[in-house]
Amino acid sequence: MRVEDQKQEHTGSYYAASANDTTRYPALEGSVSTDVCIVGGGFTGVATALTLAERGYNVALIEANRVGWGASGRNGGQLINGVSGLAKIEAKHGKGIADLVWDMRWRGNTIIRERVERYSIDCDLKDGYVEVACKPSQVEDTIEAAEERAARNCPYRYEVWDREKTREMLGTDAFFGAFACYRDGHIHPLNLCAGEARAASGMGVKIFEQSPVTGIEHGDRPAVVTESGRVTADAVVLAGNAYSRLEPKHLSNLVFPAGSYIIATEPLSDELAAEINPDDVAVCDLNEIVDYYRLSADKRMLYGGACNYSGRDPKSIEAYIRPRMEKVYPQLKGSRIDFEWGGKIGIVLNRIPAVGRIHGNVYHCHGYSGHGVTATHLMGEILADAVGGTLERFDLFADMKHFRLPGSQWMGNQIIALGMMYYKIMDRL
Numbered sequence: 001m002r003v004e005d006q007k008q009e010h011t012g013s014y015y016a017a018s019a020n021d022t023t024r025y026p027a028l029e030g031s032v033s034t035d036v037c038i039v040g041g042g043f044t045g046v047a048t049a050l051t052l053a054e055r056g057y058n059v060a061l062i063e064a065n066r067v068g069w070g071a072s073g074r075n076g077g078q079l080i081n082g083v084s085g086l087a088k089i090e091a092k093h094g095k096g097i098a099d100l101v102w103d104m105r106w107r108g109n110t111i112i113r114e115r116v117e118r119y120s121i122d123c124d125l126k127d128g129y130v131e132v133a134c135k136p137s138q139v140e141d142t143i144e145a146a147e148e149r150a151a152r153n154c155p156y157r158y159e160v161w162d163r164e165k166t167r168e169m170l171g172t173d174a175f176f177g178a179f180a181c182y183r184d185g186h187i188h189p190l191n192l193c194a195g196e197a198r199a200a201s202g203m204g205v206k207i208f209e210q211s212p213v214t215g216i217e218h219g220d221r222p223a224v225v226t227e228s229g230r231v232t233a234d235a236v237v238l239a240g241n242a243y244s245r246l247e248p249k250h251l252s253n254l255v256f257p258a259g260s261y262i263i264a265t266e267p268l269s270d271e272l273a274a275e276i277n278p279d280d281v282a283v284c285d286l287n288e289i290v291d292y293y294r295l296s297a298d299k300r301m302l303y304g305g306a307c308n309y310s311g312r313d314p315k316s317i318e319a320y321i322r323p324r325m326e327k328v329y330p331q332l333k334g335s336r337i338d339f340e341w342g343g344k345i346g347i348v349l350n351r352i353p354a355v356g357r358i359h360g361n362v363y364h365c366h367g368y369s370g371h372g373v374t375a376t377h378l379m380g381e382i383l384a385d386a387v388g389g390t391l392e393r394f395d396l397f398a399d400m401k402h403f404r405l406p407g408s409q410w411m412g413n414q415i416i417a418l419g420m421m422y423y424k425i426m427d428r429l
C-alpha cells in the first residue's frame, strides 16, 4: 500500500494542535442509499453537503482520512478572492459574464460569514487582507485593484497604501506599496471546516471518515465503493481535489498537485505583534509564486509560500521558509519555530476550477490553484444548484476550456515545474 493510500490522521500543523472540534465520524461499513454522495471532506465536499442539507437533501459524505485533513485544514487561512482578472474576462466573454463573475467573487466570502454566524463556528474570523508590492512595477497592480472596485461601486472598505503607510501598517520596509481590502480577512481553516461538518452532521448528513473511496460504479444510480462499504445515490460529487486519483480516464492531467508550506513561530510578544501587524490583517504578495502570512489568534507568525511543483517536499520546511520570513521581518530572527507543515494545492493551467459532469450524474470540481477558501464555498453552492437541476453557473465553469498536458501525470508535473521556474525568475526581476 502506498503512503498516500493509508488512512491518516491530521498532519502536525498548528491548526491540528489548536483544533477546537475533535469529533470523529465512523468508517463506512455496509450499504447506504441516499440522494447525494460526496467524496472528499475538505471545504468543497463539506460546503456542498451543508448547502444540500439546508435544502432538504439526504446526503452522505465519505472522507479517506479526517474531515479537513487535506488542503482545507492546512492552508494559510486567507479569506480572499478566488476569482481575478475581470478586465480580461470582460474583454473575452462580455460584460454580462464579467458582472456575474464580479458577484461570484464575493459570494464564497459571504457564505462563510453567514455560516460562522448561523452555526456559531469558532474559527478566529478576522477582517482585513493586504496585497503587497514586492517591486516598484507591482505598485500599478495595487492601483488597478482600487480602480476596479471604484468602477463597480464596491460597497466594502478598501484602500491603496503608499510605501510609508505600508511600512507603518506592516512594520517592514520590504514592500513598495499595498492594496488593502477589509471584506477579505482570515480564519482558522481547520476549525471552520470541522464546524461546517458539525453543522452538516446536525442536519442529518451522514459523514464517514477513514474510508478511502476505491471506485465509482456508473449507472442511473451510481455507487461509490470503499473497501468495506458502498453508497448508492442519485448523484455523486467528487471533491478530492489534489489528493484524488478517481476517474483517471476523465480527470487525469487536468489538475496538478503542488506543495505549499507553512511555518508557525512561537507566540510573539504583544509589542512585536503590534509592531508588525497592528491591524491583524492577512498578507499576500503580488508575485506569481506567492508568499503569504498572518498572525494566529495566539499571535504566532504563520508564514507560508514557496510552491513546489516537482512533487518533492523539501527536507526541512523551516530551512525553506524561514529565510523568506526573516527577509521581510528581520525582527523575527531567532524566534522559535513550533510547527511546520505542507499540503497539496491543485493547480489548473488556466487557474479556473475544473468543473464538469461524468455520465450526467457524477459531478466534479477540482483545482483552485491555491486560492480555494472562498472559491470552494461558492463552488459548493454551484454544485448543489447543479444537483438540483439549476445549471446556469455550473455550465459557465463547465464550458471553460481547460488544457490537458500530454503524457503521464508525472511528466505533466515536470512540465509545470519548468514553467513555474520561469515565473520564479520573473518575480526576482
Ligand SMILES: Cc1cc2nc3c(=O)[nH]c(=O)nc-3n(C[C@H](O)[C@H](O)[C@H](O)COP(=O)(O)OP(=O)(O)OC[C@H]3O[C@@H](n4cnc5c(N)ncnc54)[C@H](O)[C@@H]3O)c2cc1C
Binding pocket: 039, 040, 041, 042, 043, 044, 045, 062, 063, 064, 065, 066, 067, 068, 069, 070, 071, 072, 073, 074, 075, 076, 077, 078, 079, 080, 082, 211, 212, 213, 214, 239, 240, 241, 242, 243, 244, 245, 246, 259, 260, 261, 262, 292, 304, 342, 343, 344, 345, 346, 366, 367, 368, 369, 370, 371, 372, 373, 374, 376
Ligand atoms: C499550504 C496551503 C496553503 C494554502 N493557503 C490558502 C489560503 O491562504 N487561501 C486560500 O484561499 N487557499 C489556500 N490554499 C488552497 C485551499 O486550501 C484549497 O484550494 C482548498 O482547501 C481546496 O479544498 P478541497 O475541499 O477542494 O480540497 P482538500 O481540502 O484538499 O480536500 C480533499 C479531500 O478529499 C479527500 N479524498 C481524496 N481522495 C479521496 C478518496 N478517494 N476517497 C475519499 N476521500 C478522498 C482527501 O483526503 C481530502 O481530505 C492553500 C493550500 C495549501 C496546501
